[in-house]
Amino acid sequence: MTRAPYYLVLGILGILSIGSAFAEGGAVAEQYKWLTFEVFGAIIAITMYITYWAAKHTHTTHEFYAAGRSISGLQNGWAIAGDYLSAASFLGIAGLISLYGYDGFMYSVGWLVAYITVLLVIAEPCRNIGKYTLGDILAFRNHPKTSKTVAAISTITVSTFYLTAQMVGGAVLIKTLIGIEYEVSVIGVGVLMLLYVVFGGMIATTWVQIIKAVLLVVASILLVILVWAPYGFSFPGYLQEVVNNVGVQAQVKKLLGDAAANMSAAELGQRFLEPGLFLKDPLDQISLGMALVFGTAGLPHILMRFFTVPTAKDARLSVIWAMAIIGGFYVLTLFLGTGAAIYVGSANIAAIDKGGNMAGPLLAQYLGGGPNSQLGNLFLAFVAAVAFATIVAVVAGLVLAAASAMAHDIYVGVIRGERATPREQVRAARIASVLVGALAITVGILAKGQNVAHLVALAFAVAASSNLPAVLLTLYWKRANTVGIVSGMVLGSVTAIGLVMVSPNMTYPMLVRPVQEKVVATAESKLVALQTALAKTTDLAAQEPIKKDILAQEKAKKTAQGMLDSLGKETKSIVGLEKPWFTLKNPGIISIPLGFLGVLLGSLLFREKRAEEMWEELYVRQNTGIHAH
Amino acid sequence: MSSREMNWSKIRADSRFQDLHRKKSLFLWGLMFFSVLYYFLLPVGAGYFPELFKIKVWGVINVGILFALSEFIVAWSIAWIYARKANNEFDILTKEIVENAHRIGD
Numbered sequence: 148m149t150r151a152p153y154y155l156v157l158g159i160l161g162i163l164s165i166g167s168a169f170a171e172g173g174a175v176a177e178q179y180k181w182l183t184f185e186v187f188g189a190i191i192a193i194t195m196y197i198t199y200w201a202a203k204h205t206h207t208t209h210e211f212y213a214a215g216r217s218i219s220g221l222q223n224g225w226a227i228a229g230d231y232l233s234a235a236s237f238l239g240i241a242g243l244i245s246l247y248g249y250d251g252f253m254y255s256v257g258w259l260v261a262y263i264t265v266l267l268v269i270a271e272p273c274r275n276i277g278k279y280t281l282g283d284i285l286a287f288r289n290h291p292k293t294s295k296t297v298a299a300i301s302t303i304t305v306s307t308f309y310l311t312a313q314m315v316g317g318a319v320l321i322k323t324l325i326g327i328e329y330e331v332s333v334i335g336v337g338v339l340m341l342l343y344v345v346f347g348g349m350i351a352t353t354w355v356q357i358i359k360a361v362l363l364v365v366a367s368i369l370l371v372i373l374v375w376a377p378y379g380f381s382f383p384g385y386l387q388e389v390v391n392n393v394g395v396q397a398q399v400k401k402l403l404g405d406a407a408a409n410m411s412a413a414e415l416g417q418r419f420l421e422p423g424l425f426l427k428d429p430l431d432q433i434s435l436g437m438a439l440v441f442g443t444a445g446l447p448h449i450l451m452r453f454f455t456v457p458t459a460k461d462a463r464l465s466v467i468w469a470m471a472i473i474g475g476f477y478v479l480t481l482f483l484g485t486g487a488a489i490y491v492g493s494a495n496i497a498a499i500d501k502g503g504n505m506a507g508p509l510l511a512q513y514l515g516g517g518p519n520s521q522l523g524n525l526f527l528a529f530v531a532a533v534a535f536a537t538i539v540a541v542v543a544g545l546v547l548a549a550a551s552a553m554a555h556d557i558y559v560g561v562i563r564g565e566r567a568t569p570r571e572q573v574r575a576a577r578i579a580s581v582l583v584g585a586l587a588i589t590v591g592i593l594a595k596g597q598n599v600a601h602l603v604a605l606a607f608a609v610a611a612s613s614n615l616p617a618v619l620l621t622l623y624w625k626r627a628n629t630v631g632i633v634s635g636m637v638l639g640s641v642t643a644i645g646l647v648m649v650s651p652n653m654t655y656p657m658l659v660r661p662v663q664e665k666v667v668a669t670a671e672s673k674l675v676a677l678q679t680a681l682a683k684t685t686d687l688a689a690q691e692p693i694k695k696d697i698l699a700q701e702k703a704k705k706t707a708q709g710m711l712d713s714l715g716k717e718t719k720s721i722v723g724l725e726k727p728w729f730t731l732k733n734p735g736i737i738s739i740p741l742g743f744l745g746v747l748l749g750s751l752l753f754r755e756k757r758a759e760e761m762w763e764e765l766y767v768r769q770n771t772g773i774h775a776h
Numbered sequence: 777m778s779s780r781e782m783n784w785s786k787i788r789a790d791s792r793f794q795d796l797h798r799k800k801s802l803f804l805w806g807l808m809f810f811s812v813l814y815y816f817l818l819p820v821g822a823g824y825f826p827e828l829f830k831i832k833v834w835g836v837i838n839v840g841i842l843f844a845l846s847e848f849i850v851a852w853s854i855a856w857i858y859a860r861k862a863n864n865e866f867d868i869l870t871k872e873i874v875e876n877a878h879r880i881g882d
Contacts, residue, residue, distance in 0.1 A: 249840060253822055256847045260815040263854055267808050383835030390836045421830045422822035422840055429823020436819050440812060463862060467855045474848050764784040770796065771870050773782065773877050 173326030174499065174508060175531055179524035183325050186532035190358065194343065197354045201347035208572045211348035212279035212551050213454040218353055220461040224468020227452050229356030229363075230544040231258075231443075231473060234317055234504075234537050235603055237363060240477065241510075242503025244484020245496050246398065247425035248389075248418075251484055254426070255477040257436045259470065261443035266466040269444040272622045272769035274453045274462040278776070280548075281447050281614060282556035285621055288761035289629040295560040297636050301613050302447040302552035304640065305606050306583075307590070309446075310545045312602040314591030317538035323500060324508060324531040329595055336535075337588035340543040344550070344580045349455055352543045359540040362533050364472065367479045370507075373514040374486035389485045390416035398493035399424065419488075431731045435604065438735035442607035445614030448548035459772045486510050498699065508534070546583045554579035601652040604733055605643065612639030612738035620746045622769055628758035631750030639742025646734035651727045656717040658726060663707040670704035787873065787880050796869040803861060811854050818847055 175183055205211050218226065236258060243251030277284045282298035314333055321332040343351040378385040389395055396415040400407045402424050407415060418424070426432050443449060453462045487496060487506035490513045499505045511530045515523035554575040559567045567575070616639060617632040647653075674697065681693045719725055768774060787793055822829055822840060829840030873880075 249844075250822075252841075253818060253844055256818055256844055257815070259851050260811065260847065263811045263851055264808065266855060267804050267811075267858060383837055386836045386841075417832075417836060417838075420836060420838060420841060422826050426819075426822070429819060432819040432823055433816060436816060440815060460862075460867065463859065467859055470851060470855050474852060478845075478848060763788045764782075766797075767782075767784050767787045767793065770793075770800065771787075771873050771877070773787075773874055 173322065173324050174505060174512070175325045175528050176518070176524050179521075179528050180325055182525055182528035183531045183535075186529055187535050190362075190532065190536050191339065194351070194355050194358060198343050198347035198351040201350035201354070204350060205346070205348040206573065207569055208279065208555065208576060210350065211573055211576045212451070212547075212555065214349040214353055216455060216457045217350075218455040218461075220456060220464025221468055222353065222357060223452060223456050223461065223465035224472060225360045226353045226356040226455075227449065227465060227469035228472040228476070229358075229360035229540050230448060230452060231469070232360065232363060232476060232537070233313060233541045233603075234320055234534055235312070237367075237476070237480075237537060238320065238504045238507050238534065239502065241480045241483040241487065242496065242500070242506040243425060244480060245487040245491075245506035246493050246503040247402070248395075248399075248485070248488070249420050249422050250425035252481050253422065255480060257439035258443075259474045259477055261439045262466055262470045262473065264440055264444045265449070266463065266470070268619065268623070269450070270453050270462040270466050271459040271772075273450060273618070274456065274459045275769045275772040275775045276622075276765060277450075277454055279451070279454055279555050280551050281450055281618070282552065282560060284450075284618055285632055286560070288621065288758045288765050289627075289632055290755075290757070292561045293629050294632060295556040297633050298614075298617075299552035299556040301609070301636055301640060302556075303549050305445075305447060305610050305614070306545045306549040306552075307586070308602045308606040308609065309448075310542060310549070310587050311590050311594055312599045312606070313538060313542050313545065314587055315594045315597065315599045317534075317542075318591060318595075320504060320534060321531075321538075323505060324527075324534060330592055333588055333591035336538055336542060337584055337591065340539050340546060340587075341581060341584040343539075343543050344546050344584070345577050348576070349547060352540075352547050353455060355536075355543055356540045359533070359536040360472065362536060364476060366511075366530060366533055367476060367483060370486070370511055370514060371479050371482040374482050374490070374510070385482075386420065386485075389419065389489055392416065392489040394492040394494060395419050395488050398488070401494075428731065430736065431733055434731050434733035434736035436735075437739050438604065438607040438611045438733055440611075441615045441739055442609075442611030442735070445610035445618065446606070447552065447610075447614070448544045450618075451544075451548050451551065459775065483507055483510060490514070542587065546580060546587060549583045550576060550579035553583065598654070601647065601732065605647050608643040608647070608733060608735050608738060609640045611735055612643045612742035613637075616739075616742040616746045620743070620750070622765070624750075625759070625762050625766075626750050627746060628750050628753065628755035630753040630755070631746040631748075634749035635742050635744075635746030638745035639738055642741050643734045643738035646729045646731075646737060648722050649724060649728040650732055650734065651730065652732050653720045653722070653724075653727070654714075655720050655724065655726055656714045657719075660711065660714060663710050666707035667704055667711070670700045670707070673700050674704070782877060783880065787877060790873070790880050792869065792873050792876075796866065796873065799869070800866055804858075807854055807858060811851070814850055815847065818844060 204215070207215075209215055236255075240251060240255045243254055245251070273284055276287050280298065281302055282295035285294035285298050314336065317336060318329045318332045321327050322329055327335075343355050375385055378388060390413065393412075396412050399415045399418045400410075403410075403418070410418070452465070456462050456465055484506060487510040491506070491509045496503050496506045496509060499509070508527055508530045511526040512518055512523045515526035517523045554572070558575045558579070559572050563571070613636040616635045620627040620635075621632060677693055677697050677700065681690060681697070684690050684693065821843060829838060829843065831839045833839060833842060
């Protein structure tokens with residue numbers, strides 16, 4: 148066992164070198180890939196050493212799930228930020244801002260405000276009465292086995308949605324960045340993360356998250372300094388430049404289409420700083436906002452972080468640090484996104500990745516001196532390594548949460564009960580981690596090519612509609628009981644998942660086909676015109692832009708054709724609908740109130756002696772921390 | 777569970793606990809209500825009152841940008857206000873109750 152970590156490091160480096168052998172293409176130039184692997188290798192080496200050290204201190208469930216309550220408030224704050232700032236939020240939001248301006252920035256606000264709910268009503272009470280899992284909190288006064296079972300199902304559901312989005316999104320990203328094959332990176336990320344979790348438990352997971360968050364924040368600050376310095380750090384001066392930028396104006400013109408016909412260049416630029424370029428339906432926005440503000444406090448992997456600190460006061464401190472770090476990071480993304488728009492150009496960003504995920508990495512490359520410079524490629528390689536570390540850190544936290552639900556709630560809590568020895572419990576935790584890890588890798592590979600972007604929103608929606616009402620009312624409402632939480636959790640999650648299944652998130656062949664057919668037709672006619680133009684031009688310099696246009700049109704045609712081919716002869720969506728039945732992408736506005744209603748009605752219809760008897764103890768303990776362990 | 781030795785109902789009924797409970801509930805739920813309300817002004821404003829958000833205030837900076845930035849300031853301020861209140865008041869009241877917990881109910 149003591150030598151194991153060294154072999155593990157060798158194994159991982161082996162996987163990575165295989166990865167680099169496969170790695171062709173991607174944004175990082177061939178001759179600089181070694182740097183990405185070097186930086187990432189250094190991260191692996193450090194985190195493996197920590198895992199080795201953590202493994203020696205991980206003998207009990209107390210250590211495996213909760214790091215022996217040895218994490219300080221400041222450390223936990225960084226770890227929460229590391230857990231929360233997934234690739235979707237650090238690359239995705241900068242990307243949205245680079246393509247859509249104001250709407251992208253507005254989108255980021257909800258992710259921070261979410262922590263106010265965590266801070267005010269969730270973190271400290273949960274630390275005071277909880278042990279390791281969501282199930283422990285619910286089982287305090289509700290029927291233990293029933294509440295642990297529903298909590299475990301909900302935890303595993305939410306974590307799997309989130310996990311799938313991370314695995315698929317992450318692997319696609321790594322392919323775009325460094326060209327590693329999709330399957331190789333899914334397996335690489337999966338195996339690496341499993342080593343941290345299985346051997347180092349919560350201690351190793353926490354440090355992986357801290358290291359990643361520090362790297363991410365440092366990298367972002369450096370980039371923002373480079374973006375902003377030319378304008379003497381003047382905010383209006385910098386935004387004036389954004390408005391004046393020709394590329395930004397062209398992007399707005401493209402987004403608005405006919406509506407932009409009578410707008411001056413200045414008006415087009417200004418429009419980038421105004422709402423409405425991306426988020427069309429305000430109701431959908433409010434619905435998403437509800438899922439974020441109420442869902443974060445119900446995410447099992449976030450809740451779990453509060454069990455790693457010694458006292459409720461440290462739990463409070465960790466949320467405050469997390470809010471400072473996460474909020475500060477989102478303010479930085481305003482500069483990263485707009486910086487990418489003016490330096491790299493919105494059109495160039497969208498050409499590489501439609502969702503804009505490459506905005507941050509391309510900006511780094513530009514600021515270092517561009518695609519042909521050494522420094523530019525060093526910067527890009529570094530950002531790619533941070534992206535890699537991000538995915539591993541987030542996935543590790545999710546796997547630990549799902550494994551704790553499986554081992555601690557189901558196996559120990561429901562099946563074995565008091566008979567489980569401490570040794571057996573730790574073994575169960577490790578086996579569950581391996582199972583969840585294997586599940587994550589399998590799902591990651593099976594979901595290749597699927598659109599999984601809505602899964603993160605779905606994870607938040609289920610957490611907000613199922614976990615939050617159950618936890619909140621268990622903590623604060625005297626009449627809450629088992630029937631209540633079970634009906635609330637079932638109603639909330641079934642509604643959230645059901646509404647997404649019939650929402651515009653799904654693929655509707657009848658709606659997609661005409662749009663894509665039109666894209667193909669347009670591209671074809673443009674290609675004909677371009678070919679004619681090319682034939683007429685003899686000037687080599689003039690031929691270049693035409694050739695570039697031809698390539699772009701061919702790519703557009705190929706993508707659309709690919710979509711049409713994948714539709715085949717289907718006419719109905721996965722649940723057999725021709726068009727969406729529910730018009731919002733985010734179900735929160737319906738499912739969250741229903742989740743609360745379920746708990747209220749269920750509790751009022753049935754009385755439960757134990758739930759009422761335990762109320763005074765729970766209420767005193769959640770407020771004072773007496774007997775918190 | 778060893779917690780049985782405590783008389784929870786007596787502690788719950790104790791005037792010091794009642795005092796903590798009253799102060800905390802009012803403060804926390806008040807702050808919570810305000811923060812949720814303030815947050816939803818952003819999507820509501822951007823969605824239903826875009827003309828207001830477009831008004832330029834300082835160079836090209838408009839109401840919308842200032843309002844979005846104010847969300848960050850407000851969120852951080854709430855965290856700061858809560859931390860102060862909890863450190864200076866709630867923690868002291870709680871300590872008093874915890875130290876006397878065994879005697880309450882004897």
